[in-house]
Amino acid sequence: MDLSQREAAAQTRLEPVWFDYLQGGAGEERTVRDNRDAWGRWSLRPHYLRDVRGTSAATTLLGTPSPAPMVVAPTAMHRLFHPDGELATAAGAAAAGMIYTVSMAAMTSLEDIAATAPGAPRWMQVYMFADRGITKACCERAAAAGYAALVLTIDSPVTARNLRNERNGFNVPAGLTLPNLAPPDAHDLDIWGIVGAYDPAVTPDDIAIVSAWGGGLPVVVKGLVRGDDARRAVDAGAAAVAVSNHGGRQLDTCIATARALPEVVDAVAGDAEVYVDGGVRAGIDVVKALALGARAVLVGRPVIWGLATDGAAGVESVLRELTDDTARALALCGVTSPHDVTRDLLT
Numbered sequence: 001m002d003l004s005q006r007e008a009a010a011q012t013r014l015e016p017v018w019f020d021y022l023q024g025g026a027g028e029e030r031t032v033r034d035n036r037d038a039w040g041r042w043s044l045r046p047h048y049l050r051d052v053r054g055t056s057a058a059t060t061l062l063g064t065p066s067p068a069p070m071v072v073a074p075t076a077m078h079r080l081f082h083p084d085g086e087l088a089t090a091a092g093a094a095a096a097g098m099i100y101t102v103s104m105a106a107m108t109s110l111e112d113i114a115a116t117a118p119g120a121p122r123w124m125q126v127y128m129f130a131d132r133g134i135t136k137a138c139c140e141r142a143a144a145a146g147y148a149a150l151v152l153t154i155d156s157p158v159t160a161r162n163l164r165n166e167r168n169g170f171n172v173p174a175g176l177t178l179p180n181l182a183p184p185d186a187h188d189l190d191i192w193g194i195v196g197a198y199d200p201a202v203t204p205d206d207i208a209i210v211s212a213w214g215g216g217l218p219v220v221v222k223g224l225v226r227g228d229d230a231r232r233a234v235d236a237g238a239a240a241v242a243v244s245n246h247g248g249r250q251l252d253t254c255i256a257t258a259r260a261l262p263e264v265v266d267a268v269a270g271d272a273e274v275y276v277d278g279g280v281r282a283g284i285d286v287v288k289a290l291a292l293g294a295r296a297v298l299v300g301r302p303v304i305w306g307l308a309t310d311g312a313a314g315v316e317s318v319l320r321e322l323t324d325d326t327a328r329a330l331a332l333c334g335v336t337s338p339h340d341v342t343r344d345l346l347t
């Protein structure tokens with residue numbers, strides 16, 4: 001099944017309310033569309049007359065080997081999409097050898113996710129909650145459970161409006177919870193009361209605070225689209241930044257990430273790894289991201305198409321297909337490794 005078939009199959013498999021939650025974005029969803037279109041606006045200038053035997057998409061991300069310059073993006077509430085939820089995502093990502101970024105809003109505890117695929121590479125995404133103890137507890141638990149990095153999402157100072165969810169009366173079924181939002185000792189906490197109660201006052205100083213909560217884990221700052229913000233994040237200690245507009249789910253008409261990426265790469269000037277997400281659906285998109293200076297891409301919705309259609313096997317299949325497609329795109333561009341991709345491949 002190719003990716004667009006997966007997307008169509010996920011639509012037939014899922015209740016419309018969950019499929020809309022998955023696919024939708026803020027406002028008129030212009031940024032959702034722009035993210036996808038922006039990759040297509042770049043054209044490739046491939047090299048030929050080169051030996052591309054042995055081409056591999058493999059790389060390292062914050063020192064962790066990966067079969068492709070690709071990470072599973074943090075996405076919330078996987079039990080809406082498959083009964084095994086995050087456990088299936090973790091198993092599929094582990095089988096593909098890919099780093100899985102667990103969302104703080106997962107419906108499975110971060111400890112159970114770690115236990116289901118021991119030894120697999122994992123990062124933990126956190127939001128800064130107004131009640132900072134919630135974020136602190138999550139960082140501490142992630143460090144104790146062996147997560148290798150913390151991904152601090154900064155593009156959500158307030159919750160965005162999603163019109164599809166409003167029209168559908170989106171509501172999570174009874175019995176499903178978000179166990180990574182609760183400090184371990186707060187048994188009667190009203191989880192749904194605190195969802196979206198983000199701290200609207202996150203500053204660069206919080207990067208070091210989050211890292212300290214995680215016992216010194218590296219911090220990836222996710223959700224910026226400007227060079228000056230990226231520079232402030234890196235100067236404040238970020239090990240990596242992820243150019244992201246949350247897949248178009250926060251601020252409608254926010255600049256497409258493929259357009260924002262070059263400015264961020266210039267501002268970071270090699271002092272941290274730069275990732276990008278939003279609308280990456282094929283190996284050629286990955287090669288374009290690399291050519292614009294990214295170290296890797298994050299993949300959001302396609303992983304859930306895999307999860308919804310086929311559980312762990314679907315997640316593995318999507319990630320393997322994207323890995324193979326990236327190696328194919330590299331070879332077709334006359335390049336044998338992600339590290340050899342240069343800016344002149346694009347026009």
Ligand SMILES: Cc1cc2nc3c(=O)[nH]c(=O)nc-3n(C[C@H](O)[C@H](O)[C@H](O)COP(=O)(O)O)c2cc1C
Binds near residue numbers: 245246247
């Ligand atoms: C259903 C869904 C839930 C998401 N939940 C989170 C989240 O909990 N934390 C976060 O940082 N980003 C979240 N995101 C954003 C993704 O991490 C990522 O930025 C985005 O999906 C990338 O775009 P793509 O889906 O086009 O690949 C979510 C995205 C989707 C589609």
